[in-house]
Amino acid sequence: MSEQKPKTRTWARWVVLAAILLGAFLFTGFFGIGLNIKPIMPEVFLPGEALSNTPIFGIEGFFITNTFWGMVGADLVVFLLAFGVYRGVKSGKMVLTGISGAVEALLEALQNMTEGTAGKWTKIIFPWFATITLLVLAANWLGLLPGVETIGLLHEGHxxxxxxxxxxxxxxxxxxxxxxxxxxxxxxxxxxxxxxxxxxxxxxxxPFFRPVSTDLNFTFALALVAVVMVQVIGFRALGWGYLTKFWNTKHFFDKPIFGFIDFGVGLLELVSEISKILSFAFRLFGNLFAGAVLIFVMGSLVPFFVPAMFYMLELFVGMIQAIVFGMLTMTFMAQATQSHGDHDEAHA
Amino acid sequence: MDLAAATILGKLIGAGLAMIGAIGAGAGIGIVTSGAVQAMGRNPDAAGNIQTNMILGIAFAEAVAIYCLVVALLILFVF
Structure with a gap:
């Protein structure tokens, strides 16, 4: 009997929650109809929109944008998570509960993934993987909160x-x-x-807030950080020998034809390093921006219920893209630590 | 037809044409997933490892479609 009671209580809690959600859903729907507000397709801007007309630090064309506030929001979430987990760890309990337990489970999964790929370099590579994943995940999911991208300043004229x-x-x-x-x-x-x-x-x-992943500046900066750190870790692991990956003259003279092919492949590696930056940046940006536009369009076509499905899709896409960004960084770093002879090919 | 209407028409047609590139990515993702699912069926113990590599492969295949998408978005909202 004592086993049964909490079960029914949790069940009832979900029913009440569902009822509240349904009520809010119907209320807002009929509220809109009652005020004669028709669903509209909002204006879509590709770059982050400036919130004021005064440039900061007096630099021309340097404005505080709404994606900047999205960035601040994502940073805050990551900081709060860090402090929450720190407090959880400091409390001395062996088994973490609540939020810190959830973060522990996530990080453990990420670390296992890193260990499978990177081996002895896990300690160096894992922090990059986890940081990028957590930051991008927070940034992506913040964009799904109600009010984001809908509440903001009114700009007349366009x-x-x-x-x-x-x-x-x-x-x-x-x-x-x-x-x-x-x-x-x-x-x-x-x-x-x-x-x-x-x-x-x-x-x-x-809008005051816009998820920061819909700003190409953020994704490009993150891609630059990731690819530059791949090179740094490569140098750290192999020393100057890392450069032979790009300038490969090892067999240039003793095996004339294959040596020449190796040299060409090395130069192609250099191109692929640069294309990694583009591919990282555009993958995250494209997915998230397209998601935002998708929700705009669906909300303007069918304002009831259907957008909820697409919000669910965006929840999934946001998580997958965060993990993919981190995992690709991790894989490239792991490849950079392996010497030229035994690394396997992967092109972005 | 005046110039403004022609510009809008050109933008919409161009964006539509740009997204043709998504065909290849769709086929690629399908092939990747089919291979991964078959591998998981044969060797369920390696499912975790296969899944990781599958997501990596999907990400590479998807990148091409994302380039098309970005080009389409640029045509629609920037130019």
Whole structure:
């Protein structure tokens, strides 16, 4: 009997949670319909949008962007996780519980993966793998919180939607909404009047937060860090001999044809190191940015229920991309530590 | 047709054409996964190792599709 009771309680908790979620879901849905807010397709910007017009440090074209705040958010999450785990470890318990237990399980899986690939270099390579994975995971999942990419400043002058002032429970805010139907009706009646006027401009929302992985600057910086550290670890493992991977003249004279082919392959390795940077950067950026656009489009087509499915997909994609970024870094580092004779080929 | 409409038309057609490259990546990911699943069926003990390498292979194959996607996004939202 004492075994049964907690079980029913957890079951009931899920039912209550589901009921709350369903209620919130229906309420917000009907709230929107009641206020006559139609689902719209937000304006999509590829670069991070600047939140103010004053450049920081007085440098031209150097603004605080919304992806910067996404970065700060991801950093905060990683720091809090670190402090939580530190406190958990300091408490002296052998078996960690709660968040620190979850982080321990994740890191243990990552370390096992590293040990399988990198062998004795695990201690040096693992921190890079874990740091990149945790940071990218936090950055990706922060973008799925409600309010991210939807709450922000109103920028008038670009965009195609009208501004509407609203008042809800004493809070005043503005929203953009689709008035294309009314505009069309207007234009139909007074076509002659509108013809001479300037082009119609509406407003767009510049969100306060945007997941940092949708900014090419972040993914490129992370890719540079990863690839540069691959070279550093290669030098550390093999010394100057690491360079023979790229400038391979070992058999240039004693085996004329194959020596020459080896030399060409070495030069191709150099190209592949550079293409690794591009491939790292574009993989993360492309996946996450496409995910954001996908959610925009689905939300504008079917505002009910369907976006939830795509949020689930994005949860999965965010995790996979974080692990893939870290795992590729780890694999390249492990390859760099192996001497030229026994490394196997992999091209990004 | 005025220039603005022609620009939009060109952008949309170009973005659509750019995504043709995703065909190869789709086939590649399918082949990778099929091979990995067969290997796991033959040797279930090595499933973890195979899965790691499968995800790596998928990531390499997917990179090509992502290049296409980035080109399409650039055409749509930047130029």
């Amino acid at each position: 965009g195609e939607y009208a501004v509407r002032e609203m008042n809800f429970l004493g809070m005043e805010f503005s929203t953009i909404w689709d008035d294309s139907a009314e505009m069309a009706a207007d234009a139909h009646g007074e076509e002659a009047v509108h013809a001479g006027e300037e082009e119609y401009h509406g407003a767009a929302i510049v």
